[in-house]
Amino acid sequence: MFSGQPPLGSVWNPMAEYARIALILKKTLVLVYGGSELEMEISATDHHTLHSLMLGKEVKVTVDRPMGSFHPEHRKLYYPINYGYIEGIPAQDGEEQDVYILGVDHPVKEFRGRIIGIVYRQDDIEEKWVAAPEGMSFTREQIWEQVKFQEQYFQSDLILTEDVERKE
DSSP states (O other): OOOSOOOTTOOOOTTTTTTSEEEETTTEEEEEETTEEEEEEOOHHHHHHHHHTTTTOEEEEEEEEOTTOBOSSSTTOBOSSEEEEEEEEEOTTSSEEEEEEOSOOSOOSEEEEEEEEEEEETTSSOEEEEEEOTTOOOOHHHHHHHHHHHHTTSOEEEEEHHHHHHHO
16 A cells, blocks of 8 residues: 655655656556655555645646547547646556646647646546646636536546645
8 A cells, every 4th residue: 555655765756757656557556766666556545645646736738639629539529628648647547647728718739737636537447637827726616617528427526736735
């Protein structure tokens, strides 16, 4: 189980070059501490804990479904917001981590901003991160309104930075 603590005498930076956290076969976590790897078994709860650490962190998103586009396989699914992935951070489905981008009113190819929320799907293996430009915030209702085009098909919970801060 992941304890949330780095090995004695080391410092863990969860955002170092975006790719320092890697999930392998959805059960093993490899953390890189100053060039050495530590491998450990993790549970789904630990996975959510790790991803919750991303709340408030700056990320670079590669947009593969810009605002105004359609899903490549589900041709009726229209994207009213920009949507992409974070290179080097694998999600539980084995693909790179997906991100909804809020607060940008035109199609973009790349985006830098902060993770303001995480959508945990109860009935699907995937979770989606929600990012916004630095200094921009949204209420829970505003986020749901913008991601419902896709999330309406799932039973989901939305975790915001304030939710995690309340628990600490």
